Every structure is written in structure tokens, then in C-alpha cells.
Amino acid sequence: QVQLVESGGGLVQVGGSLRVSCAASGRTFSSYGMGWFRQAPGKEREFVAYVHWSGGSISYADSVKGRFAISRDNAKNTVYLQMNSLKPEDTGVYYCAATQRGGIVSQIHIYGYWGQGTQVTVSS
Numbered sequence: 001q002v003q004l005v006e007s008g009g010g011l012v013q014v015g016g017s018l019r020v021s022c023a024a025s026g027r028t029f030s031s032y033g034m035g036w037f038r039q040a041p042g043k044e045r046e047f048v049a050y051v052h053w054s055g056g057s058i059s060y061a062d063s064v065k066g067r068f069a070i071s072r073d074n075a076k077n078t079v080y081l082q083m084n085s086l087k088p089e090d091t092g093v094y095y096c097a098a099t100q101r102g103g104i105v106s107q108i109h110i111y112g113y114w115g116q117g118t119q120v121t122v123s124s
Contacts, residue, residue, distance in 0.1 A: 001026060001113070002024050002025060002026040002028065002029060002032060002098050002113050003024065003025040003026065003113070004022055004023070004024050004096050004097070004098060004113055004114065004115035005022065005023050005024075005115055005116070006020060006021065006022050006094060006095065006096055006115045006116065006117060006118040007020065007021050007022075007023070007118060008020040008021045008118060009093075009094060009118030009119045009120045010119075010120070010121070011121045011123060012086055012120070012121070012122055012123070013086075013122070013123055013124075014086060014087060014088060014122055014123065014124045015085060015086065016086050016122070017082070017083060017084045017085075017086065018083050018086065018120060019080055019081065019082045019083065020036075020080070020081045020083070020094050020118055020120065021078055021079070021080050021081075022034070022036075022078065022079045022080075022081075022096030022115055023076075023077060023078050024077045024078070024079070024098065025077070026077075029074060029077040029098075030053055030074040031053050031100060032053055032098040032099060032100055032113075033050060033051065033052050033053050033098070033099045033100070033105065034050070034051050034053075034070075034072060034079040034096060034097070034098055034099075035047065035048075035049065035050045035051075035096065035097045035098075035099065035105060035106075035111060036048040036049045036050075036070060036079075036081045036094060036095070036096055036097075037094070037095045037096075037097060037108065038090075038092040038093065038094045038095070038120070039092050039093050039095070039117075040089075040091060040092040041092075043092075045095070045108060046061065047061050047105070047106035047107075047108075048060070048061050048064055048068065048081070048094070049061070049064065049068055049069075049070035049081060050070065050105040050106070051070045051071065051072050051079065053074075055071070055072055055074075058070055059105050059106070061106070063089075064083075064090075067083065067084050067085045067086075068081060068082065068083050068084070069081070069082040069084075070082075079096060081094065081096075083120070086120075086122045087122060088122050088123070088124050089122075090120065090122050091120060091121050091122050092119075092120060093117040093118065093119050093120075094117060094118050094119075094120050095114055095115055095116075095117045096114075096115045097111035097113060097114045097115070098111060098112065098113040098114075099111045099112060099113075100112070
């Protein structure tokens with residue numbers, strides 16, 4: 001099992017940057033693929049980014065490509081999401097999630113563990 005705790009959210013202006021982190025408990029963090037999702041008010045939760053347990057495979061939603069970067073530090077049991085050139089539509093609660101299942105990494109159902117989320121608000 002793994003428990004996930006996000007941090008680093010906050011209020012930022014359009015065009016600004018923010019880094020959110022997800023700290024995991026458990027000895028087997030390095031065996032999990034990690035994803036970031038977000039949910040805006042009144043909208044469904046959507047995929048943002050994914051990193052394979054090895055760090056060797058990374059995927060992004062088209063809406064964040066070139067602006068966001070996911071990374072992980074298995075020694076620190078932490079996954080990061082660096083967000084640059086933020087837009088108002090990036091506003092939402094950001095969740096990290098862990099999976100040991102195969103499948104399409106953007107699909108919510110493959111993730112068995114979720115954090116509580118951290119709020120990111122981009123103001124114009």
C-alpha cells in the first residue's frame with residue numbers, strides 16, 4: 001500500500017509558475033507509476049501527467065505539453081509537477097495517484113491510490 005500527500009498549491013498570477021509535490025509513504029513507492037490529475041469546479045477529473053516507476057516513460061495531456069514537467073525522486077518517495085506559463089484554465093484541485101496496473105495511463109480507473117489534493121488557482 002501507499003499513502004499520498006500533496007502540497008505546494010496556492011494562488012499564482014497568469015504566466016507564473018508553481019511546483020506541487022506528492023510525498024508517498026511505504027517502502028514500495030519506486031514500484032508505482034505516478035500520475036497527476038486535476039479537477040476544476042463543475043468538471044470531471046482529468047489527466048495531466050504520468051511518470052513510469054523508472055522515470056523512463058513520461059506522458060502529458062495535450063493541454064499542458066511544453067508548460068508542465070513531471071519528475072520523481074524515488075530516494076525521497078516524492079513526485080513533482082512543475083507548472084510554468086500558467087493559465088486560468090489550469091485552476092483546479094490537483095491530485096496525485098499511484099498505479100501498479102498496466103493500461104492507458106490517462107485513465108482514472110487504473111490508479112488504486114489517491115491523495116487528498118491541493119488547490120491551484122491561477123488569477124487573471
